[in-house]
Amino acid sequence: MRTRTRTLATALALTSCATLTALATTATAQAHPHHSHPRDPARQALPAGDGWASEGPGTTGGSRAAAAHTYTVSTWEELRAALAAPGTAPRVVKVRGNLDATASGCSAFEAPGYDFNAYLAAYDPQVWGYEKEVTGPLEDARAASAAKQSKAIKAYVPANTTLIGVGHDAGITGGSLQIQGVDNVIVRNLTVESPLDCFPQWDPTDGATGAWNSEYDSMVVYGSTHVWIDHNTFTDGAHPDSSLPRHYGELYQRHDGELDIVRGADHVTASWNVFADHDKTLMIGNSDSAAGTDAGKLKVTLHHNRFTGIVERAPRVRFGQVDAYNNHFTVTPGQPYAYTFGIGQESRLYAEKNAFTLPATVTPGAVLKKWKDAPVTAVGNYVNGRGVDLIAAHNARNPDDVLRADAGWTPTLRTRVDHPRALPKLLGKEAGAGRLR
Numbered sequence: 001m002r003t004r005t006r007t008l009a010t011a012l013a014l015t016s017c018a019t020l021t022a023l024a025t026t027a028t029a030q031a032h033p034h035h036s037h038p039r040d041p042a043r044q045a046l047p048a049g050d051g052w053a054s055e056g057p058g059t060t061g062g063s064r065a066a067a068a069h070t071y072t073v074s075t076w077e078e079l080r081a082a083l084a085a086p087g088t089a090p091r092v093v094k095v096r097g098n099l100d101a102t103a104s105g106c107s108a109f110e111a112p113g114y115d116f117n118a119y120l121a122a123y124d125p126q127v128w129g130y131e132k133e134v135t136g137p138l139e140d141a142r143a144a145s146a147a148k149q150s151k152a153i154k155a156y157v158p159a160n161t162t163l164i165g166v167g168h169d170a171g172i173t174g175g176s177l178q179i180q181g182v183d184n185v186i187v188r189n190l191t192v193e194s195p196l197d198c199f200p201q202w203d204p205t206d207g208a209t210g211a212w213n214s215e216y217d218s219m220v221v222y223g224s225t226h227v228w229i230d231h232n233t234f235t236d237g238a239h240p241d242s243s244l245p246r247h248y249g250e251l252y253q254r255h256d257g258e259l260d261i262v263r264g265a266d267h268v269t270a271s272w273n274v275f276a277d278h279d280k281t282l283m284i285g286n287s288d289s290a291a292g293t294d295a296g297k298l299k300v301t302l303h304h305n306r307f308t309g310i311v312e313r314a315p316r317v318r319f320g321q322v323d324a325y326n327n328h329f330t331v332t333p334g335q336p337y338a339y340t341f342g343i344g345q346e347s348r349l350y351a352e353k354n355a356f357t358l359p360a361t362v363t364p365g366a367v368l369k370k371w372k373d374a375p376v377t378a379v380g381n382y383v384n385g386r387g388v389d390l391i392a393a394h395n396a397r398n399p400d401d402v403l404r405a406d407a408g409w410t411p412t413l414r415t416r417v418d419h420p421r422a423l424p425k426l427l428g429k430e431a432g433a434g435r436l437r
Contacts, residue, residue, distance in 0.1 A: 041188060041436050042070075042092045042164050046228045050415045051269030051301025051323065059226040059269070061162035061186030065090040072166070076101045076175060080155045083163075090160040095190060096167070101153040101175035106198035109152065111144035113137060114199075123202050125248055130204040139201075146199040146215065153195055153216065154178050157185055165189035168434035173237065180222040188230045191433040192218045193237035194278065196254045202247075211250055217257040221265045223293075233274040233433040234258035240277050255279065257313070261300055262286040264293040269301045274432035277309040279336075285318025288345040288372070294319040295346065301413065302327055306427040309335055316342030316371070322349045323411040328423040329367075330357040337362055339369035341390075343376050348407040351390070353380040355423040364388045365397030377407040382420035 045060040046053055053059040062069070069091040071082035076099045083093060102108075119142060121127070123134045153175050157163055159182035165171060171191030179185050197214035204210040218234050221227050236255060245252050258275055261268055261284045275281050282302075285294050298320025307314045308330040315322065324341070331337050341351055356367060364383045367390050368376070378390040395402040418426060429435075 042094060042162055046186070046269060047415055049413050051271065051303060051413050052267045052299040052321075053226050053228045053269035053301070054413055055226075055267045055299070057184075057226070059184055059186060059228045059267075060090070060160075061184060061228065062090040062092040062160060063162060063186075065092045065162070070094070072096055073099070075099060076103070076155075076172075079172075083155055083157055083161070088159055090162075091158070092162045092164070095163070095165045095170045095172070097169065098171045098173055098191075099175065100173045101155075102149075102173070102196070102198075106149075109145050109149040109198055111141050111148060113141035114145045115141070119202075120247060123204070125204055125210060128204060130210055133205055134202055142199050142201065146197070146201075149198050150215065156180060157187070158182055160184045162186040162188070163190070165191070165433060171233075171433065176216045177219045178222065179220065179224045179227055181224060183225045185224065185226070186228045186230070187219070187232065188228075189232065189433050189436045191233040191235065192258075193235055194218050194239075194255050194258060196239055197256070198254075200252060200254055209250060210248060212247070212253045214253050214256050217260045219259050221259075221261045221268055223264045225266045227265070227268045229259070229268070229270040229273060231272045231431070231433060231436040233276065234278070234281075235274070235276040236278055241279055253279075257281065257283055259283075260286060261298065262294075263290065264297050266297040266299050268299070269303075270305060271301075271303050272427075272431045272435075273305045275305060275307045275310055275314065279311040281307065281310045281313045282315040283313050284315045284320060284322055285344065285347075288318060291319070291346070298322070301411070303414070304418075304423075304427060304431060306330075306431040307340070308332065310340075311336050312338035312340075312369075313342060314340045316344055316369075317347040317349050318344040319346045320348065321407070321409055322347065323352075323413070324349065324354065325352045325411070325414065326354065326418050326420075326423060328355045328357070328427045330424075331359060331362050333359040333361070337366070340367045341376075341378075342369045342371055343374050343403060344371040345374065346372075347374045347376070348409060349376045349378075350407050350409065350411055351376070351378045351381060352411075353417060353420050354382075355420040356381065356383045356388075357424060358383055363397065364390060364393040368394040368403060370394070370398070370401055370403050373404070375404040375407050377405065380420065385421060
């Protein structure tokens, strides 16, 4: 009898526990509906405390999207249509495979009268000189062609959206993602190959010997807030600068930036991305004269990103409070290299516990570049496995143009901080597209 009683009591207890667990699970799901698919990356929001994008209401993107606002796309046209669908309800746009924004080639954008060979002949410095900018019918045709390309390759991401690649091979080639004037956007798990400008402009007045100037960043955050850019790979892909020709003795530059955060953008976190093989990589604030829109904004966190083979701007900073920690920067032997962190107009960069892998030809004093006088904090950083005071190294190398220490603020929005010596292996394994868990 005692055995039967104990068995009954145990069964009742287990049933009660199961009932309570079920009720708790239901209550949690009702209170946090976006947690109902925690293993689906498309349903994940930015974790609390994860950089500047977690400030205030945080960044949830399309994590709460209904089935009617969930799209899967496999062409550039389908992507643009899904992003342009009306309404502001949360949406998820899943990218399957590689979307090519310029599959039809540059000739598809050529306006009447455009002739590149005639352009080269007309504006050759031996004919045109270096004193005035190019004008005339051939420049007008180039500009009209550029306008057609611009319209075709830009895709505008709306508010409350998660744009995410499916699997290990999702990406965009030749397109420019525009996150402009919106709030609450997540972009994850995409390999983004830099757009090639089909119609760069020759500017004979740019420098002593002129320059070719191009348009189109891979991704632009323009006047937007609460943006999370995570586990993407930004690359020049099949068309690195080394593959480009030279005209008039200058590189025929067909790339602009990989990621620009500009014009009053605020509360952005870029994490676990790869930025590879590019010149002007990442710019935060694009003009010294933009105090009216940028002062007090441009709060950006960069953490656990891997930069390899980049030349400059990783990032270049104007205005804003930028927290750059736990990133790994590799300068490959023989590559062109200018600097990593650019200290610009009214910037407040806090660079902590980053790792740098530098060849013998690059000294730690080159990591920081002073564009304008602004204070910077650089602490706990390691170069080739050893702690280095980057400000002291810069000032020793540039005694007539020293940097001031102490950015005047201390970051608090961080979820994990790794030792710099762990970063090369950790980020080599975990950062970039196709590695999202």
